[in-house]
Amino acid sequence: MFKDFKKYAIIYYLWIIIFVVLPILLIFIQSFLDMNHHFNLINYKTFFSSTYLKMTFNSIIYALLITLICLMLAFPTAYLILKTKYKKILLILLILPSWINLLLKTYAFMGLLATKGFLNNILVLLNLNPVQFLFTIKGFLIVSIYIFIPFMILPIYNSIEQIPENLIKAAQDLGANKWQIIKKIIIPLSKNGINAGIQVVFIPSLSIFMITRLIAGNQIITLGTAIEEHFLVTGNWGMGAAIGSILIISLFLSIFIVQYPRKKFLRKKNVDIPSVGGANV
Amino acid sequence: MFKKISRNLFLTMMFIFLYFPIFYLIIYSFNSGDTMVSFDGFSLKWYRELLHNKDILIIILNTVIVALISALIASIIGTLGAIAIYQTKNKQKQNILYSLNSVLIISPDVIIGISFLLLFTVFAIPFGFMSVCLAHIAFSIPVVVIMILPKLNQLNGNIIYAAKDLGASEYQVFSRILLPLIKPGLIIGFFTAFTYSLDDFAVTFFVTGNGFTTLAVNIYSSARIGISLEINALSTIIFVITFVMAILYYIFEIRGGKSKYVKNN
Numbered sequence: 001m002f003k004d005f006k007k008y009a010i011i012y013y014l015w016i017i018i019f020v021v022l023p024i025l026l027i028f029i030q031s032f033l034d035m036n037h038h039f040n041l042i043n044y045k046t047f048f049s050s051t052y053l054k055m056t057f058n059s060i061i062y063a064l065l066i067t068l069i070c071l072m073l074a075f076p077t078a079y080l081i082l083k084t085k086y087k088k089i090l091l092i093l094l095i096l097p098s099w100i101n102l103l104l105k106t107y108a109f110m111g112l113l114a115t116k117g118f119l120n121n122i123l124v125l126l127n128l129n130p131v132q133f134l135f136t137i138k139g140f141l142i143v144s145i146y147i148f149i150p151f152m153i154l155p156i157y158n159s160i161e162q163i164p165e166n167l168i169k170a171a172q173d174l175g176a177n178k179w180q181i182i183k184k185i186i187i188p189l190s191k192n193g194i195n196a197g198i199q200v201v202f203i204p205s206l207s208i209f210m211i212t213r214l215i216a217g218n219q220i221i222t223l224g225t226a227i228e229e230h231f232l233v234t235g236n237w238g239m240g241a242a243i244g245s246i247l248i249i250s251l252f253l254s255i256f257i258v259q260y261p262r263k264k265f266l267r268k269k270n271v272d273i274p275s276v277g278g279a280n281v
Numbered sequence: 282m283f284k285k286i287s288r289n290l291f292l293t294m295m296f297i298f299l300y301f302p303i304f305y306l307i308i309y310s311f312n313s314g315d316t317m318v319s320f321d322g323f324s325l326k327w328y329r330e331l332l333h334n335k336d337i338l339i340i341i342l343n344t345v346i347v348a349l350i351s352a353l354i355a356s357i358i359g360t361l362g363a364i365a366i367y368q369t370k371n372k373q374k375q376n377i378l379y380s381l382n383s384v385l386i387i388s389p390d391v392i393i394g395i396s397f398l399l400l401f402t403v404f405a406i407p408f409g410f411m412s413v414c415l416a417h418i419a420f421s422i423p424v425v426v427i428m429i430l431p432k433l434n435q436l437n438g439n440i441i442y443a444a445k446d447l448g449a450s451e452y453q454v455f456s457r458i459l460l461p462l463i464k465p466g467l468i469i470g471f472f473t474a475f476t477y478s479l480d481d482f483a484v485t486f487f488v489t490g491n492g493f494t495t496l497a498v499n500i501y502s503s504a505r506i507g508i509s510l511e512i513n514a515l516s517t518i519i520f521v522i523t524f525v526m527a528i529l530y531y532i533f534e535i536r537g538g539k540s541k542y543v544k545n546n
Contacts, residue, residue: 004451005364012362012422019419020384023396030399077295080288090292092527097299099523101480103500104516107508108302111309111317118305146302199387207389210482214504224391231395231487241399244392255387 043242135217159193310513351417359425394487408490421474428470
């Protein structure tokens, strides 16, 4: 269509090569280098030892837990907001906290969850025993769910909103009760949104290192924490890159598994696949 | 009736959960004491100290400048990218370009951080303002592309052929047809890139040097030593600005958009 334009488009192609392809290659290459820059498989051997596998397993369990709780809270929220008169403004207000820098929000929780912080003061007022939140799994889960939930609400809201009103009316006409409508119509038809929400919450919660450091102390090590530690503390870049490589590979595998059947199905039905926005954490 | 009450109760709880930490920060920005644990009395002293704290003001300035520069450059390259993807005729090639474009959106920040750290080390780019800017431009480009591409896909290709037939130069086609069409996507893309940059912590954390910090990195590194309530004052200001912008967005984009739609029909 444009001939002159092609000259300028080179800048974009250069970006793809330098900032997309090359960095991933560099991670893969680095993952085969040991501390003395010799080429070998030691990093992968170390990864598949019990300590790292256990860490990976824990990291996956935490990420699953965070994703599940976010989904259980986000789905009813999205669904109920759509039933109110002020759905647009309520949605904006729900998403608004995600625009505040996440370090500021985490910092707020450091005050809220402290041993003599607000939450424990309330517990004491209610004559309950104070609970240690900071540097525990509880605190880590609360803050992670808080940070990720807007990213789960948004895609689910969008997909429920697209369900034609007529389908629900028809179901009501045919005698379906509220739960049947939710189970048989709303959940199946909002599957794309749920999938997108799971992706944008699960992947970052595997790799987040900031919350684990600030809220969980060193009680919890996720894949992200381990990578950060190897790159910035121990200086073993090869090991960090190996964990990163495994994370990248499993990421692409999981996207392929989630999207491939969906794409095939949608192609049949001639429906657009909504693009997945990333949670920027 | 009961249904409505339980619905509103659930939503109210959600809102309290989401806003409580933010209001907690805001309330303690007016604390005359020094900590976020006990409220000693009302005072504006942290706002006064914030305005006189040169270090924090420089960090805020850094953060905003990086966000502006990266959003601007990412918008330009992103526009070129969206047009490049749009005019790729080979479907398979187009899909590959689109997938490559999405890589940085889907990748976790830690991965982007370490990969850029490796990249800048290989190319011996000094860590500091330059590396942070390059990194922010790089991760903002795909977002801009994604915002512009749907607008281009709405375009009827014949219009461009017609314009060319009538003697329009490529520049004229771009400025008279494409640019007005993609403008809404470009504006949203610019602001998304801007907020991505403002919000970023992890990538910046890996690629910044000793002399240069942004707000997020600064809070992270001082969190363990203890943070001054000036940060609370700053959070309050940021929240008010964000809140006003969201309300303006609501008024202009959603309510304004609706009335325009009604008029045209």
